[in-house]
Amino acid sequence: MAKSSIKIRAKLKGGVTTVKCLMNHPMETGLRKDKKTGNPIPAHFIQDVVAKHNDAEVMNAQWSGSVSKNPYLAFKFNGGASGDSVSISWTDNKGASESATAKIK
Amino acid sequence: MNTDTKRRVFLKGSLAAGTVAVAAGAGLLAPQAVLAAWPEKAFTAKSSEDALSGAFGSAASETSEQIKIKAPDIAENGAVVPVTITSDIAGIETIALLSTANNAPLVALFNMGQGAAADVSTRIKMGKTGDVVAVVKAGGKMLSNRKSVKVTIGGCGG
Numbered sequence: 315m316a317k318s319s320i321k322i323r324a325k326l327k328g329g330v331t332t333v334k335c336l337m338n339h340p341m342e343t344g345l346r347k348d349k350k351t352g353n354p355i356p357a358h359f360i361q362d363v364v365a366k367h368n369d370a371e372v373m374n375a376q377w378s379g380s381v382s383k384n385p386y387l388a389f390k391f392n393g394g395a396s397g398d399s400v401s402i403s404w405t406d407n408k409g410a411s412e413s414a415t416a417k418i419k
Numbered sequence: 420m421n422t423d424t425k426r427r428v429f430l431k432g433s434l435a436a437g438t439v440a441v442a443a444g445a446g447l448l449a450p451q452a453v454l455a456a457w458p459e460k461a462f463t464a465k466s467s468e469d470a471l472s473g474a475f476g477s478a479a480s481e482t483s484e485q486i487k488i489k490a491p492d493i494a495e496n497g498a499v500v501p502v503t504i505t506s507d508i509a510g511i512e513t514i515a516l517l518s519t520a521n522n523a524p525l526v527a528l529f530n531m532g533q534g535a536a537a538d539v540s541t542r543i544k545m546g547k548t549g550d551v552v553a554v555v556k557a558g559g560k561m562l563s564n565r566k567s568v569k570v571t572i573g574g575c576g577g
Contacts, residue, residue, distance in 0.1 A: 371533075375528065381542070388539065389529075389536070
């Protein structure tokens with residue numbers, strides 16, 4: 315997967331930083347069946363998401379397969395300054411991980 | 420046969436006790452632990468009560484109007500239901516998002532760190548019409564609110 319599999323937008327407004335991000339992931343629950351073969355499609359979903367402001371963790375999320383495909387996540391945190399970095403990283407149930415960093419606008 | 424059954428029961432019991440102990444220990448030592456182990460028991464639980472017990476150690480919560488859930492009244496596509504949870508309660512540690520109608524109700528846990536504001540949005544799958552429940556743990560208290568969402572096409576099937 316390319317490096318751009320997480321898209322992040324971080325915006326500062328009135329001392330509160332709003333971070334919006336989109337990740338590319340199939341988010342299979344494990345309950346769906348392959349229409350052609352009838353075999354269940356194995357679960358494959360993001361389990362952990364960590365959001366950091368500079369190097370300090372502001373939030374971490376733990377997900378199940380019930381989060382939609384190509385997950386969208388938005389959150390806010392206090393503080394932050396223009397030019398600070400915000401990074402998002404995820405790990406899925408197969409151990410794969412991905413991370414990306416963006417600057418606060 | 421008999422001994423085997425007993426062995427199963429014993430194994431089950433000790434496993435469950437072990438998970439609870441680990442969860443409690445992690446909770447006590449580091450309330451905002453960096454990447455706590457993914458609580459499998461909570462996420463695979465089949466009922467909201469079990470899921471909450473697995474995540475927080477207790478399923479009891481008070482209803483609070485201070486938790487606001489923004490979700491559509493009618494979701495045309497159950498595979499993508501946008502949900503936003505906001506709250507002005509101080510000292511929120513964890514926000515749990517559940518969808519009561521799903522096979523495994525616990526959708527997501529958000530552990531708030533330093534400076535994080537209680538305002539999270541995501542998109543979830545809903546198998547059928549049900550309630551979206553937000554449970555907030557703040558200062559040792561459990562508060563919750565719910566909103567019913569009508570789903571016209573389910574999002575958890577083939």
